[in-house]
Amino acid sequence: MPDLVIQVQEVTKIYRMGSVEVPALRGVSFEVSRGELVAIMGPSGSGKSTLMNILGCLDRPTSGEYILDGQPVATLNDDQLALIRNRKVGFVFQNFNLLPRLTAWDNVELPLRYAGMLRGTREKARAALEAVGLGERLHHKPNELSGGQQQRVAIARALVNNPAIILADEPTGNLDTRSGEEVMALLVSLNRDQGTTIVLVTHDPEIAAYAERVIHIRDGRIEKITTNRAAEEVAA
Amino acid sequence: MIVTFWLALRDAVQSLLANKMRSLLTVLGIVIGVGAVIAMLAIGRGAQNAITSSIEGIGTNLLFVMPGNIKPGSNPAAVSRHLTLGDVRALADPLAAPAVADVAPLVMRNEVVTAAGESHATSVVGVTPDYARVRNYHVTEGRFIDETDQAGRASVALLGPDAAKALFGRTEGLVGLMVRVRGQPFRIIGVLEPKGGGAMAGNQDDRVLIPLSTALARLTSHHNRVDVIMVSAISADQVNEARQEVTEILRRRHRLRPDQEDDFTIFTQDEFLGTFQTITSVLTIFLGGIAGISLLVGGIGIMNIMLVSVTERTREIGLRKALGARKRDILIQFLTEATLLSLIGGALGIGLGWGISALVGKIAAAAHADIVPEVGLDAVLMATLFSAAVGIFFGLYPANRAARLEPVEALRYE
Ligand SMILES: Nc1ncnc2c1ncn2[C@@H]1O[C@H](COP(=O)(O)OP(=O)(O)O)[C@@H](O)[C@H]1O
Ligand SMILES: [Mg+2]
Numbered sequence: 001m002p003d004l005v006i007q008v009q010e011v012t013k014i015y016r017m018g019s020v021e022v023p024a025l026r027g028v029s030f031e032v033s034r035g036e037l038v039a040i041m042g043p044s045g046s047g048k049s050t051l052m053n054i055l056g057c058l059d060r061p062t063s064g065e066y067i068l069d070g071q072p073v074a075t076l077n078d079d080q081l082a083l084i085r086n087r088k089v090g091f092v093f094q095n096f097n098l099l100p101r102l103t104a105w106d107n108v109e110l111p112l113r114y115a116g117m118l119r120g121t122r123e124k125a126r127a128a129l130e131a132v133g134l135g136e137r138l139h140h141k142p143n144e145l146s147g148g149q150q151q152r153v154a155i156a157r158a159l160v161n162n163p164a165i166i167l168a169d170e171p172t173g174n175l176d177t178r179s180g181e182e183v184m185a186l187l188v189s190l191n192r193d194q195g196t197t198i199v200l201v202t203h204d205p206e207i208a209a210y211a212e213r214v215i216h217i218r219d220g221r222i223e224k225i226t227t228n229r230a231a232e233e234v235a236a
Numbered sequence: 237m238i239v240t241f242w243l244a245l246r247d248a249v250q251s252l253l254a255n256k257m258r259s260l261l262t263v264l265g266i267v268i269g270v271g272a273v274i275a276m277l278a279i280g281r282g283a284q285n286a287i288t289s290s291i292e293g294i295g296t297n298l299l300f301v302m303p304g305n306i307k308p309g310s311n312p313a314a315v316s317r318h319l320t321l322g323d324v325r326a327l328a329d330p331l332a333a334p335a336v337a338d339v340a341p342l343v344m345r346n347e348v349v350t351a352a353g354e355s356h357a358t359s360v361v362g363v364t365p366d367y368a369r370v371r372n373y374h375v376t377e378g379r380f381i382d383e384t385d386q387a388g389r390a391s392v393a394l395l396g397p398d399a400a401k402a403l404f405g406r407t408e409g410l411v412g413l414m415v416r417v418r419g420q421p422f423r424i425i426g427v428l429e430p431k432g433g434g435a436m437a438g439n440q441d442d443r444v445l446i447p448l449s450t451a452l453a454r455l456t457s458h459h460n461r462v463d464v465i466m467v468s469a470i471s472a473d474q475v476n477e478a479r480q481e482v483t484e485i486l487r488r489r490h491r492l493r494p495d496q497e498d499d500f501t502i503f504t505q506d507e508f509l510g511t512f513q514t515i516t517s518v519l520t521i522f523l524g525g526i527a528g529i530s531l532l533v534g535g536i537g538i539m540n541i542m543l544v545s546v547t548e549r550t551r552e553i554g555l556r557k558a559l560g561a562r563k564r565d566i567l568i569q570f571l572t573e574a575t576l577l578s579l580i581g582g583a584l585g586i587g588l589g590w591g592i593s594a595l596v597g598k599i600a601a602a603a604h605a606d607i608v609p610e611v612g613l614d615a616v617l618m619a620t621l622f623s624a625a626v627g628i629f630f631g632l633y634p635a636n637r638a639a640r641l642e643p644v645e646a647l648r649y650e
Contacts, residue, residue: 058558058643079562085643086560097555097647101254113243114560157559 004067005165005197006032006055011064013050013220024050026220027064032165032199037191039208040201042217048201051217052169055199056091057084069164086114090158092168092200096150098142098157104129105138108157115161128156132186148179155186159196166190168200172207184210240568248572255545259577262541265534266581266626267588270619272527274589278609279596280520286607287512290431290440291505297337297472298370299479300503301327301465301486307501317490317499318461321452326485327467333485335477337470340370341448341462345455349403349444351415356402359443360417362451370468378411378426385425385447392450393422397430398442415444420454422446475504531622534581539630542574546634553638554646566639574631575624582623586616 013025024047032038040048053059054066057073066073069088076084085091098107109125117124129135132152142150151171158166168187172180188210190196200211208214209228216223252259303319321341326332328339343362348355367373368380375394385392393415400407403415407427414421431440452459469478479502486500546553553566593609600607 053644056558058647079564082557082560082562085558091558093647097551097558099552099555101250110556111559114556114562114565118240161560 003034004031005034005069007067009065011061011066014062024220028222030215034197035195037198037211039211039214040217041208041214046217047220048217049169052167052201056089056167057081086111087161088164090163090166092154092158092171094170094173096154098150098153100142103139103141104134104153107153108160111157111161125160128160132156147175148182151183152186165197170201244568244572247569248576251573258541262538262577263581265537266578266623267585269531269534270582270585270623271588271592272530273524273619274586274611274615275592276523276527277520277615278593278611280523281612282607282609284513284516287516288509291509297469297475298505299467299482301467301482302501305497305499305501319465320460323486323489324465326489327482333481335469335474335481337468338366338370340364340367340466343451343456343463347417349415349417351403354403356399358399361443361445362448363445364448370466374429375426376429377408381447386449389449389453390447391422392425394426394428394445395424396428396441396443398439399444400427535626535630538574538578538627542631542634546638550646550649553641554643557643563639567635570635570638571628571631575627578623578627582620586619
């Protein structure tokens, strides 16, 4: 297993809206090592979500190279990309993105089903929900859960296939302070206790303080990368 | 594979139940379409059966000899000769025509028959005693015309049950009463049993039978000419021999040279059947075609709903793709939904078509038309396959459109 989970080199993304070109990323390069917790910060519209979508293989870069867990992504076809999204990446969205018709249990089971797993999916999904503290809420539908609980279901869903990395785009953006803290505590403990590699986008400096490194983005470029002492001390 | 299938089915059921009203409306189009197809085919087949049995009810192994060459494709200028009592006698000769069993000539006129102040327009048919055997006629009271009536040009009449009802309001106790044809009195000697139906062969129960000799003397100006000669063959496999014998005898009697066409026409019962069957199968195809169009409209309804459903669920599709769903998975999901919808619609439609058929059968029975709609297994199979095909065909386009979306684009969709 390569030590670098993410290698991004000179990645650009240009959105075309009719004849207008909107450069959302203008050449971004960085790396994320296995086991790291990296925060991405930057003003609204600076290109954070664009970058996260590329990292999660939900979108393709206009140019540049992206190597995920040793695998150059540019060469992959649709089915291979689906496999990567399923196995290597767990994506946590700002607005949870749970399927409203399904119970928490069914929602978490979904990635296992797309993985083609036929046996043991119920147990694995239950274990993932228990790991995020929702063992008692298996049969609840999303609208029967609080925002914080919904986001924890989403994290369980991201975890359930043991991905190489968890990508969280403003995971606390839609939550009140208390549930936001709970969700962050969960992500941090996943990183500290299980060694899960995590990249998360946040506006909140307090949340960024949990990260070992913070990538600051402005106007589609990396402005600076800061190393967080407090985090290092805790890690040490 | 089986597990995948069950999961897809479960998802489809869940999603259809989540939109009960929409699913119901979608299904309705297919239900009506399939129902119409099944009912139309059943009614067409019922009509066909009714005609077949009414033609078979005329008698068995019959040939109908008519004056003039009226077969399609023949020279219309061919001289039209008449059929005479001499022809009848020649055909009845067992030495000249060994394959012929009975010969029953008849003349038929539309007359107004009166009795006890009632008048009724009907067919008056002059027949010989053999007619009863050839046509398989029985009486419910009285007797049939006999040789004495025939020889004596007796003024006697047999009433068909419908004619009896029209004139007397009953079918019993009529023997001995009088009816008038062209002002001349006829004594009723019997009432015929109902033959039923015969939608296309004319109402066989609304007629008055009198002796042929009487009819020739009183109703026609050429006392020697008959309208039709019915000939029965001695058995079913002798029909063609009988036809040949009849043709030879008539050609010789009419002094036709070998290069001349027949101046008479022979139809066998099978040819009648064939003609009517062609008519009814055209009818069935026509009805089926109309019903098929409504099925197509139902299919377009499914496509419409699938498109709406896919658009409504674009975010869901995006999310599923973000979680690792392949194009194939999305395709299967939507196809399963569409197929399930149309199969449910097909099943309900079969029920509806069956119900309509039964209803039409009841109405027809109440109207004394013995059309019994028959729901055929082939129609059911066809409708089922067709509705499944409609679901797959019309589900494929929106499903494919959904499956092609990039996850981000789909997720961004509001
Ligand atoms: N689909 C799109 N089409 C056109 N422009 C887009 C699209 N998505 C994002 N952008 C633009 O790209 C820039 C970066 O957007 P985004 O990555 O969402 O920023 P952030 O997540 O940091 O707020 C913005 O200027 C935004 O308007
Ligand atoms: Mg954003």
